[in-house]
Amino acid sequence: MDKNKKLTIVDVATKAGVSTATVSRYLNGQLNQMSEKTAAKLKKIIEETAYTRNAAAVQLAKQKSNLVAVLASNIDEYFSSEYFKGIVSILSVQGFIGVLFDSNSDTATESALLETVYNQKFAGLVLQPVSTDHNLIEKFTNDGVPVVLIDRDIGNGKLSTVTTNNFQVTKFAMENFLDTGFNKVTIITEPINHISTRVERVAGIRSVFDHSQLIEVDSEHLDFSGLSNDLDISNPKNLLFVLKERLLIQLLANSDVLNAPQMPQRITGFIDTNIPKYLAPNYKFIQQSPFLMGATAAEILMTQISEKQPEYIKQIVIPSKFE
Amino acid sequence: MDKNKKLTIVDVATKAGVSTATVSRYLNGQLNQMSEKTAAKLKKIIEETAYTRNAAAVQLAKQKSNLVAVLASNIDEYFSSEYFKGIVSILSVQGFIGVLFDSNSDTATESALLETVYNQKFAGLVLQPVSTDHNLIEKFTNDGVPVVLIDRDIGNGKLSTVTTNNFQVTKFAMENFLDTGFNKVTIITEPINHISTRVERVAGIRSVFDHSQLIEVDSEHLDFSGLSNDLDISNPKNLLFVLKERLLIQLLANSDVLNAPQMPQRITGFIDTNIPKYLAPNYKFIQQSPFLMGATAAEILMTQISEKQPEYIKQIVIPSKFE
DNA sequence: TTGTAGGCGTTATCAG
DNA sequence: CTGATAACGCCTACAA
Numbered sequence: 306m307d308k309n310k311k312l313t314i315v316d317v318a319t320k321a322g323v324s325t326a327t328v329s330r331y332l333n334g335q336l337n338q339m340s341e342k343t344a345a346k347l348k349k350i351i352e353e354t355a356y357t358r359n360a361a362a363v364q365l366a367k368q369k370s371n372l373v374a375v376l377a378s379n380i381d382e383y384f385s386s387e388y389f390k391g392i393v394s395i396l397s398v399q400g401f402i403g404v405l406f407d408s409n410s411d412t413a414t415e416s417a418l419l420e421t422v423y424n425q426k427f428a429g430l431v432l433q434p435v436s437t438d439h440n441l442i443e444k445f446t447n448d449g450v451p452v453v454l455i456d457r458d459i460g461n462g463k464l465s466t467v468t469t470n471n472f473q474v475t476k477f478a479m480e481n482f483l484d485t486g487f488n489k490v491t492i493i494t495e496p497i498n499h500i501s502t503r504v505e506r507v508a509g510i511r512s513v514f515d516h517s518q519l520i521e522v523d524s525e526h527l528d529f530s531g532l533s534n535d536l537d538i539s540n541p542k543n544l545l546f547v548l549k550e551r552l553l554i555q556l557l558a559n560s561d562v563l564n565a566p567q568m569p570q571r572i573t574g575f576i577d578t579n580i581p582k583y584l585a586p587n588y589k590f591i592q593q594s595p596f597l598m599g600a601t602a603a604e605i606l607m608t609q610i611s612e613k614q615p616e617y618i619k620q621i622v623i624p625s626k627f628e
Numbered sequence: 629m630d631k632n633k634k635l636t637i638v639d640v641a642t643k644a645g646v647s648t649a650t651v652s653r654y655l656n657g658q659l660n661q662m663s664e665k666t667a668a669k670l671k672k673i674i675e676e677t678a679y680t681r682n683a684a685a686v687q688l689a690k691q692k693s694n695l696v697a698v699l700a701s702n703i704d705e706y707f708s709s710e711y712f713k714g715i716v717s718i719l720s721v722q723g724f725i726g727v728l729f730d731s732n733s734d735t736a737t738e739s740a741l742l743e744t745v746y747n748q749k750f751a752g753l754v755l756q757p758v759s760t761d762h763n764l765i766e767k768f769t770n771d772g773v774p775v776v777l778i779d780r781d782i783g784n785g786k787l788s789t790v791t792t793n794n795f796q797v798t799k800f801a802m803e804n805f806l807d808t809g810f811n812k813v814t815i816i817t818e819p820i821n822h823i824s825t826r827v828e829r830v831a832g833i834r835s836v837f838d839h840s841q842l843i844e845v846d847s848e849h850l851d852f853s854g855l856s857n858d859l860d861i862s863n864p865k866n867l868l869f870v871l872k873e874r875l876l877i878q879l880l881a882n883s884d885v886l887n888a889p890q891m892p893q894r895i896t897g898f899i900d901t902n903i904p905k906y907l908a909p910n911y912k913f914i915q916q917s918p919f920l921m922g923a924t925a926a927e928i929l930m931t932q933i934s935e936k937q938p939e940y941i942k943q944i945v946i947p948s949k950f951e
Numbered sequence: 952t953t954g955t956a957g958g959c960g961t962t963a964t965c966a967g
Numbered sequence: 968c969t970g971a972t973a974a975c976g977c978c979t980a981c982a983a
Contacts, residue, residue, distance in 0.1 A: 311771065313960055324970045329962055339968060355767075360747040361693075362960035364684035365975045372748075380712065380728070386703040393730065402744055405703070405728040407716065421725055424683040425695075444678070448634065558906030580903065583881030636976055647954045652978055662952060685976035688959045955982075960975105967970080 312356050321350050332358060364426060373403050373606065374427040376418055378435045378457070380407040383550070384577040384595045385433070388455060391599025392431055399607055401428060410495075412436040426450075429606045431599075434459050437499050451609035453602045458501045465609075465618050467602040469593055469625045471502055475509025478573065478591055478627040485570070487544040489516040491536060493556075494548035496521045503548060506575070510546060524552055547574035550581065557584040575625070593625045635679050644673050655681060687749060696726050696929065697750040699741055701758045701780075703730040706873070707900040707918045708756070711778060714922025715754055722930055724751060733818075735759040749773075752929045754922075757782050760822050774932035776925045781824045788932075788941050790925040792916055792948045794825055798832025801896065801914055801950040808893070810867040812839040814859060816879075817871035819844045829871060829898070847875055870897035873904065880907040898948070916948045 314332075318325045323343060330338055331347045350356075364370045373396055377385035385405075393403040406422065408415035412435055419441040422430060430445055430452045437459045445452045446464070453465040479490070490510050497503045497519075511517055520535055536545070547553035553574040576582075576590045601621055609617050637655075641648040646666055653661055654670045673679075687693045696719055700708035708728075716726040729745065731738035735758055742764040745753060753768055753775045760782045768775045769787070776788040802813070813833050820826045820842075834840055843858055859868070870876035876897040899905075899913045924944055932940050 314962095315960080325961075326963080326970060326972095327968085330969090333962080343968085357743065357747050359688070359749065359960050360744070361684045361687040361749055362975090363962080365682070365688055365977090366960080366962040368975070370684075372744075380703075380709040381706065383704065383706075386709070386730075389703065389730065390732070393732075402729075402741070405730070406725075407709075407712065407728070409713070409716075418725070420680065421683070421695075424680050426682065426684055554903055555906055558903075580877055580881075583878055584907070637978095638976080648977075649954060649956095649979080650952085653953090656978080666952080682976050685959090686978080688961095689976080689978040691959070953983085955980105957980090958978090962974085964973085965971090967968105 312354055314356075314358070317347070317350055317354065317356050320354070321346050323347070368426070370426055370428050371401050372425070372427050373401050373429045373431065373603075374406060374422045374425075375403055375431045376406045376408055376415065376422070376433065378408050378415075378433045379410045380405065382577065384456070384593065387577060387595035388433075388599030388602070391596035391601075392603040393599075394596075395600050395603035395607060399611060401607070401610075403431075403603075408433075408435050410435055412438075416441055423448075423450075429453075429610055431455055431602050431606065433457060435500070451606050453605050455598055455602045456502060460501065462620070463618065465602075465605045466620045467598050467605070468501075468620075468622055469598070470622050471505035471625075472509040472512075474591055474625045474627055475506045476512050478589070479510050479513035481589070481627065482544050482570075482573070483513055486542060488514075488542045489518070489540065490514045490544045490546050491518045491520060492546050492548065493520050493522060493552060495524055506548060522552070524549055541571075543571075545572040545574075547572065550574070550576050550578065553590075554580055554584065557581055557588075589628055591625050591627050594623050598623045635677055637679075637681070640670070640673055640677065640679050643677070644669050646670070691749070693749055693751050694724050695748070695750050696724050696752045696754065696926075697729060697745040697748075698726055698754045699729045699731055699738065699745070699756065701731050701738075701756045702733045703728065705900065707779070707916065710900060710918035711756075711922030711925070714919035714924075715926040716922075717919075718923050718926035718930060722934060724930070724933075726754075726926075731756075731758050733758055735761075739764055746771075746773075752776075752933055754778055754925050754929065756780060758823070774929050776928050778921055778925045779825060783824065785943070786941065788925075788928045789943045790921050790928070791824070791943075791945055792921070793945050794828035794948075795832040795835075797914055797948045797950055798829045799835050801912070802833055802836035804912070804950065805867050805893075805896070806836055809865060811837075811865045812841070812863065813837045813867045813869050814841045814843060815869050815871065816843050816845060816875060818847055826871060833869060845875065847872055864894075866894075868895040868897075870895065873897070873899050873901065876913075877903055877907065880904055880911075912951055914948050914950050917946050921946045 314325050314328050318328045327339060327343060328347060331344060336344050375389055375392055389403065389405050396403050406418045408418060415435050423444055429450060432452060432454050433456045434454060439459060439461055442452055453467060455467050458466050458468055492507060492510060494503055547556060553576065556572055570588050573590055576592055577595060581590055601623060605619050608614055637648045637651050641651045650662060650666060651670060654667060659667050698712055698715055712726065712728050719726050729741045731741060738758050746767055752773060755775060755777050756779045757777060762782060762784055765775055776790060778790050781789050781791055815830060815833060817826055870879060879895055893911050896911065896913055899915055900918060904913055924946060928942050
């Protein structure tokens with residue numbers, strides 16, 4: 306019954322009456338190095354037997370894989386899945402495969418994952434960092450494994466990054482709201498934790514508004530009523546700027562309290578989906594382009610991998626739109 | 629300058645003055661098979677050199693990895709990320725690592741991914757199938773690689789599955805709406821395509837309502853106004869049942885047209901987040917438990933892998949709630 | 952407690 | 968055009 310002895314390249318070779326070297330050549334597409342006859346024979350046999358190579362063995366022999374690891378800071382953000390799709394869209398045309406890991410907003414998890422990713426000898430790494438520690442990452446680059454950071458920077462200029470213009474777009478938006486008559490901004494965000502995106506956005510706000518209030522929340526265990534108390538709701542000229550879309554949606558959906566006839570829009574923030582637009586068709590938000598960011602990151606990676614240009618370091622900014 | 633000759637187990641062995649076997653033993657935790665002295669020495673050296681094993685070599689030698697592949701039908705559903713987190717929560721305590729792939733709702737992509745996952749010799753596979761083809765999957769089980777289907781079944785009873793009670797909960801909900809006075813249901817869904825979840829839900833609806841209308845949409849390129857025309861809006865007793873949360877949210881946000889004073893709730897459907905609740909606090913929806921489903925799937929997988937019970941096949945139903 | 956050596960499945964170099 | 972055969976890095980009987 307145990308006909309399931311896994312077949313190997315040796316089986317294929319014997320069955321075809323050739324050496325494993327020839328089979329290997331066929332498998333790697335060097336068809337010009339063999340007669341059409343043997344090529345045809347191999348094609349037939351491989352199809353019939355449904356033989357596929359053991360990837361671990363290939364990797365060990367070739368010292369490289371065709372897998373690209375993507376480490377998202379937290380996959381429950383729509384932002385992540387969108388840039389992952391962008392990455393995959395580019396990788397796939399080159400025969401590479403993207404796999405997604407979830408750091409779960411936890412530095413310990415992140416370093417554990419970086420470790421295994423490193424050991425697996427992936428062809429490349431796209432990282433949305435949660436820690437600002439370089440050390441783990443340097444192991445990759447020292448090994449010649451290309452790395453590109455997405456969304457967030459960790460401030461050593463030696464890595465490729467794809468980010469958005471957090472500071473500028475926030476500033477632009479804030480100037481707009483300043484003109485509308487607001488005089489204070491309350492920022493609602495998850496803990497800043499030196500995360501570049503958050504730092505830059507807050508800076509953008511403060512570059513325009515003298516008065517700002519920072520409320521750090523844990524969106525896992527959100528105390529919504531507690532939050533309401535902290536808000537300076539009585540002041541109709543107090544703008545709410547929400548850095549996390551999920552939270553923004555929640556507030557928008559409960560925004561009755563926030564209506565003030567003379568102030569057309571009391572809430573804004575960064576968004577990744579259209580949902581806030583559905584909730585408030587006339588509001589303006591800051592929209593990112595995660596898919597494009599992912600695709601860009603993958604392109605940088607691909608030129609480093611395929612074109613053998615390990616020195617190809619790029620810092621690219623994909624602008625967000627306020628509209 | 630090229631001090632970056634990658635270090636191997638041999639380097640560690642020589643540096644420690646022992647054989648590679650000893651190092652290997654240390655690496656695999658058989659500390660009782662060596663003197664405390666050498667163990668300490670090894671510990672020190674490995675830490676200093678920051679040596680880590682080449683996972684491909686380990687896999688090749690051991691014929692197994694500690695990676696579990698998760699193939700989501702489409703990661704842009706919140707449902708996916710949630711059950712993935714559930715899976716990881718169980719795997720991690722056993723030292724396994726979950727990696728996520730995206731079939732992108734495409735059968736060709738799915739089979740390509742299954743192929744590479746198979747070749748990579750993952751320890752297990754959690755699959756949310758988009759195709760109903762068994763063949764690819766059988767390669768895994770024939771090889772002794774445990775597979776569990778999540779969310780959707782493909783109707784051969786030989787695989788473990790974790791699903792929800794689609795038919796019953798839908799039926800239950802429909803009976804409720806029937807009592808409220810509705811006499812017709814319009815179902816809005818992506819193409820049914822033999823996908824079990826969709827089939828069962830439609831069946832649940834039709835088991836209660838004699839009159840139903842099925843509208844299949846492509847949520848990628850949604851023609852919202854076209855959709856509105858197809859809807860039998862003039863009939864206030866026509867209930868809208870939306871199978872895709874994203875779409876449901878969109879409709880809820882534009883539901884002014886749907887208000888009919890005498891009919892308290894015109895729209896319902898399956899949901900994975902709280903967002904629809906924010907939009908319509910008094911409405912009732914069908915809520916799934918993706919995290920729990922993921923955790924359950926992972927537990928099945930773990931008993932197959934760790935407990936060496938390859939025959940352990942379970943079909944588990946995690947009920948959804950209508951509330 | 953430790954070492955030796957064959958094996959895991961493929962690739963790639965070097966002959967023929 | 969094809970075939971031996973030494974790597975690739977690690978594990979694991981089997982010995983000692």
